[in-house]
Amino acid sequence: MQELEKQLAKTVDNNASIQKYDARAQLTPYLAGAYEFYKVNVLGTSFLLIKGLDERMTMHTQKHIHTIEDRLGMYAAVWEERMTPYKRKKYLSERIPFIIGNNQMFLPFLGTYLDLREEKSQEGKMVKKFTPAMQIIFLRVLYGTETKWTQAELSKETGVTAMTVSRTLESFVNMGLLEYSVEGLTGRKKIYVVKDKGDFFKEGKKYLINPVKKSFYVKSIPKKMKCFTSGLSALGKNTMLSEPSYTIVAIYRKTDIEALKQEEIAKEEAYEENLFEVQEMKYDISRITKDSIIDPISLICSLTDMDERIEIAIEEMMERYVWYKD
Structure with missing residues (x-):
């Protein structure tokens, strides 16, 4: 003193x-x-x-x-x-x-x-946009029924390294997205807390990025390959919006992407013959979705051409999520 x-x-x-x-x-x-x-x-x-x-x-x-x-x-x-x-x-x-x-x-x-x-x-080191790792951590917290998380839990859930999760959580605290308490026998275990999911999403959505690294086109997708219906195809399955004639899928695994690129075709051919558009993802969406369709926020962030039909469909899809409406 x-x-x-x-x-x-x-x-x-x-x-x-x-x-x-x-x-x-x-x-x-x-x-x-x-x-x-x-x-x-x-x-x-x-x-x-x-x-x-x-x-x-x-x-x-x-x-x-x-x-x-x-x-x-x-x-x-x-x-x-x-x-x-x-x-x-x-x-x-x-x-x-x-x-x-x-x-x-x-x-x-x-x-x-x-x-x-x-x-x-x-505050001089303010985040302008999420990195892919930050975004998947943000979404896992957002979708979870839990309101309290540890670094170890989020690392296991997202597949992101413990060090990156730790840095991300500290950034979220500095950004005002999370709070934390210290527990454990040694007084060193940090418990990160989401006080209100509506506020968490409202404050965090401005940092969201497009999760699609790039898109390419193929004639078919092997049945055993891990992929998720994405883009307007996913929005159509979730709402009254008509699906496009071709199918859009999202894939993250590097080996699958490399294999499919060996079979790449022209976009025009895919559109004319109702084939497949492949979206190469920046993060592993399998960690944040339980079915064969991409998670809703990643879906919304992946849409680049918006019109009134799509905006109405998005509102329809998100009606079930209280935090989206708050």
């Missing part, structure tokens, strides 16, 4: 001071033991700075801070070494006072918001 005291003296009040504060007489043993307390004197005002002793405790700070203020009769602010952009935004919107490290502070009772960071924040 010495560095913070120096920063306050330098930027806010030359006479600022911070001292350890004993709150045991005024708080329950649970609250008194969950935080370190510091009394800050600045600009003629005293307030408490509370620091969680366990990362798991920071998930409850929002409701604890009001109890602490009532019991101790002083304003209180949360101190954290680091804070995600999502959490900072939430604290700002709910006017919860905080200090991050030694150089960012929001103290509404003093009319103060200072951001003295010299380094680039994580």
